[in-house]
Amino acid sequence: MRSSSSWRCQLSRAMRLALRWCRRRRPQRGAPGARLLELWSYGALLLKSLYSNSLSDGDTLLDCAFEPVYWIVDNVTRWFGAVFVCLVVLLTTSVVVIVYLFVLPTIISTYPSYWVAWHLSCGHWLLVMVVFHYYKVTTTSPGHSPKDKIHIPSVSICKKCITPKPPRTHHCSICNTCVLKMDHHCPWVNNCVGHFNHRYFFCFCLYMTLGCFYCSMSSKTLFLEAYDAIEVSIYCRFYQTPGPTETFPETTAQKSIIFLWVLTSTVCVALGGLTLWHMIIISRGETSVERHINNKETRRLREKGKVFKNPYHHGPMNNWKLLLGVEKRSHWFTRVLLPSSHLPDGDGIMWDFSFARSDPMAI
Numbered sequence: 098m099r100s101s102s103s104w105r106c107q108l109s110r111a112m113r114l115a116l117r118w119c120r121r122r123r124p125q126r127g128a129p130g131a132r133l134l135e136l137w138s139y140g141a142l143l144l145k146s147l148y149s150n151s152l153s154d155g156d157t158l159l160d161c162a163f164e165p166v167y168w169i170v171d172n173v174t175r176w177f178g179a180v181f182v183c184l185v186v187l188l189t190t191s192v193v194v195i196v197y198l199f200v201l202p203t204i205i206s207t208y209p210s211y212w213v214a215w216h217l218s219c220g221h222w223l224l225v226m227v228v229f230h231y232y233k234v235t236t237t238s239p240g241h242s243p244k245d246k247i248h249i250p251s252v253s254i255c256k257k258c259i260t261p262k263p264p265r266t267h268h269c270s271i272c273n274t275c276v277l278k279m280d281h282h283c284p285w286v287n288n289c290v291g292h293f294n295h296r297y298f299f300c301f302c303l304y305m306t307l308g309c310f311y312c313s314m315s316s317k318t319l320f321l322e323a324y325d326a327i328e329v330s331i332y333c334r335f336y337q338t339p340g341p342t343e344t345f346p347e348t349t350a351q352k353s354i355i356f357l358w359v360l361t362s363t364v365c366v367a368l369g370g371l372t373l374w375h376m377i378i379i380s381r382g383e384t385s386v387e388r389h390i391n392n393k394e395t396r397r398l399r400e401k402g403k404v405f406k407n408p409y410h411h412g413p414m415n416n417w418k419l420l421l422g423v424e425k426r427s428h429w430f431t432r433v434l435l436p437s438s439h440l441p442d443g444d445g446i447m448w449d450f451s452f453a454r455s456d457p458m459a460i
C-alpha cells in the first residue's frame with residue numbers, strides 16, 4: 098500500500114512540475130513583445146510619476162532631466178576644491194612677491210617719503226585683511242542643522258539628511274549636509290558660505306577687490322613701460338633690426354609686471370562685480386539662495402494681487418550691522434577695518450522676523 102501511494106505521489110508531483118513548466122513557457126513564446134510591453138508600461142509609469150504630484154511642474158521635470166549633469170558638477174567641484182584653494186594661494190603669493198621685488202622698490206626710489214609711508218601702510222593693511230579673511234572663510238564651518246535635536250524651530254524636513262530644517266537652512270549637495278543660512282557653495286574657498294562664515298566671505302571678496310585695485314593702480318606706469326619695451330623688442334625681432342639690449346633680469350621684470358597688472362585688473366573687475374552683487378542682496382536682507390526663492394514668491398503673490406515682504410529685511414543699515422556684527426560705533430573700526438574673529442549675531446536656528454507671522458514669508 099505504502100509503495101503504491103508513494104508511486105502516485107511521485108506521479109502527481111511530476112505532473113504538477115510539468116504544468117508549472119508549461120505555464121512558465123507560455124509567455125516566453127511572445128517574449129520580445131511582452132518584454133517591450135513591460136518596458137513601455139514601466140517607462141510610462143516613470144514619466145507619469147514625474148508630473149503626478151500636484152506640486153510638480155516644469156522645473157521639477159528639468160531638475161530630473163539634468164540630475165546626471167548636477168551629479169557630475171557636484172563631484173567635480175568637491176574633488177577640485179583643494180586645487181582651487183591652492184590656485185588662489187599660489188596666485189596671491191606670486192602677486193605679493195612681484196610687488197615686493199619690482200613695484201615697492203620703484204615706489205620707494207621715486208615717491209616722496211609720505212607717499213612711501215602711505216603705500217607701505219595701505220598695501221600691508223590690505224594684505225593682512227585678505228590673508229586673515231581667506232584663512233577664516235576656508236577654515237570656519239558655516240554651521241549645520243543639529244542632527245541630535247528634534248525640537249528645534251523648523252520649516253520642513255530635509256529629504257536627504259532626514260533632519261528638521263530651521264528657517265533659512267538649505268541642503269548643499271556638494272557638502273552633502275544642511276547649512277544654516279546658506280548663501281552658496283564656493284569652490285574658491287572649498288567651503289559652504291553660511292551663517293558663521295558669511296562675514297568672512299564678504300570681507301574677503303571686498304578686501305581682495307580693493308587689494309587688486311591697489312596693485313593694478315600702483316603698477317600701471319610700470320606696466321605701460323614694460324608693455325612698450327616688449328612691443329619694441331617684438332618689432333625689432335620681426336623686422337630683424339637691432340633693438341635695445343636687455344638682460345635676462347630686465348625681461349623677467351617686464352613679464353612679471355605685465356602678469357601682475359593683467360591678473361589684478363581681471364580679478365578686480367570680476368570679483369568687484371560679485372562683491373557688488375553681494376552688497377545689493379545683503380542690503381535687502383537676503384542670501385543668494387533666498388534671492389531666487391523671494392523672486393519666485395514675489396511673482397506668485399503678485400498674480401494673486403498680494404505683495405511679498407522679506408521677513409529677514411530689517412532695513413539696509415540694520416542688515417549690514419547684523420552681518421558685520423556692529424553693535425556700537427567703535428565696532429566699525431575694530432570689527433570691520435581690523436581683523437576680528439567675533440561670532441555673528443544669533444545661532445542661525447532662531448531668527449527675528451521684521452513683521453507679524455501672518456504675513457506671507459519665504460522659508
Ligand SMILES: [Zn+2]
Pocket residue numbers: 255256257258259267268269273274275
Ligand atoms: Zn540636508
Ligand SMILES: [Zn+2]
Pocket residue numbers: 269270271272273281282283288289290
Ligand atoms: Zn557646500
